[in-house]
């Protein structure tokens with residue numbers, strides 16, 4: 001029998017009906033997820049990329065058994081997140097991160113001891129295991145300090161230590177580098193990469209395109225509660241029609257010129273932006289078919305014409321997708 | 328890498344939760360002072376009031392209004408701890424762990440019983456110091472045992488109240504209104520028999536009503552109360568406490584489900 005996919009989400013929706021205030025009730029209805037279908041195989045880092053409010057945290061909480069879907073079904077490691085919580089909980093790890101979620105007044109070790117007990121880690125192994133994960137996240141020297149003295153980056157490491165303490169088969173990381181300074185963020189990404197080599201499947205959310213590109217061989221883009229794309233990084237680049245991007249800037253272009261650019265081989269999409277007197281054309285191009293020199297040839301007589309070629313960044317793809325999705 | 332989670336024992340979860348509460352307390356033990364001011368003042372005031380009332384005035388002073396805040400610690404402290412967990416953002420990882428949440432709550436409640444007893448001990452020492460002599464209690468050992476039992480009956484109500492705290496983010500608001508009514512209604516402040524008759528049957532639904540009445544029989548010779556005597560009171564206290572503990576077990580499974588449906592585990 002082949003392994004079930006690590007994650008198998010079928011038509012999941014989630015509506016929040018929130019009532020705020022006790023006497024003067026204020027109703028709001030939010031459709032956080034509008035029908036998610038997603039399959040993720042085990043053994044790698046899968047990225048869920050999307051802007052704020054897209055529904056990333058909501059999906060992660062559903063997969064981590066902390067929230068029920070309104071409709072649809074979600075299986076993690078082949079087990080239903082609603083019906084099989086007792087089976088799943090010891091096998092999954094969740095890192096929501098942030099300033100909250102830890103007992104700040106006590107030290108890191110005591111935080112981990114508490115959760116080790118709630119996870120039923122064998123008492124004889126507990127201290128050794130705690131030492132091991134603290135070393136893993138590079139906190140062994142701060143183990144006896146109160147968490148309230150920790151920097152934002154150290155707290156994030158402790159969150160991750162707690163997430164892997166019980167050696168889960170799948171680890172959910174919700175925006176693991178949000179709010180971190182660049183150095184801590186880099187360290188955290190390095191740590192995340194190193195976890196995969198232990199054989200744990202990682203499901204990571206982020207709203208940083210570069211982070212998804214750096215960490216996740218495969219990813220899905222989520223926007224307004226829907227998955228708008230799901231592919232490998234290379235596949236996503238193809239999706240918008242070209243893995244190279246050529247940017248051309250000058251003091252305005254004529255329509256005729258744009259038409260002839262469009263007819264160059266391998267050019268799929270041209271976006272126009274104005275910057276004061278300057279205009280920038282961003283073109284998606286397939287490798288090798290049109291070179292910057294070909295573009296210059298089509299645009300004679302422009303003073304201060306600037307032509308640059310670069311690899312299509314995932315950010316370009318992301319913006320194309322999320323913008324198309326906009327109402 | 329195999330998941331190496333062993334069997335999750337309820338006793339271990341409860342013990343660990345108790346230990347966590349203790350550590351959180353030790354990290355900030357000065358909270359004891361504000362929470363002791365009211366009981367000490369109440370204790371001293373009622374001691375002055377009952378001074379001329381007979382040889383058992385001191386017991387009245389200690390058992391009466393002076394105990395109010397201490398019992399509050401047992402009854403509501405646990406619910407408050409849950410409110411804190413929600414505020415800290417630790418409710419989510421705690422509920423997400425395999426140990427049934429009821430065991431975690433049990434640990435919090437036990438800690439509150441212990442800290443309630445510490446508080447009670449302090450009030451006792453202060454009132455005794457003011458009186459110059461320890462209170463006349465016919466059966467001191469029985470008194471102490473029964474006293475701990477009263478705290479446990481309060482704790483059983485505390486667990487059910489805690490379920491409400493987990494259930495809704497607005498529990499604090501409801502509780503502030505309900506707290507005073509509870510002390511009066513269960514006879515924690517003064518005997519229920521002194522209240523209008525219609526309140527008596529309601530009070531009988533609460534384990535502490537029975538337990539406190541039993542305690543008064545033991546400590547205050549000539550006490551009348553409900554008039555059915557010490558042993559009936561004691562049996563009633565045990566029976567109602569067991570009902571509360573049983574109810575808590577059932578409610579908790581529902582409450583856990585409800586919060587997952589509602590998405591109210593964290594402040595939003």
Ligand SMILES: Nc1ncnc2c1ncn2[C@@H]1O[C@H](COP(=O)(O)OP(=O)(O)O)[C@@H](O)[C@H]1O
Nearest residue numbers: 016018030032052053054055056057058590595
């Ligand atoms: N517990 C909740 N109650 C009410 N609304 C919520 C709750 N959680 C999330 N939402 C709403 O659902 C939408 C998706 O939120 P979220 O999943 O947190 O997005 P993301 O993590 O991608 O930023 C947002 O509009 C948010 O306001």
Ligand SMILES: [Mg+2]
Nearest residue numbers: 056057058175
């Ligand atoms: Mg989020």
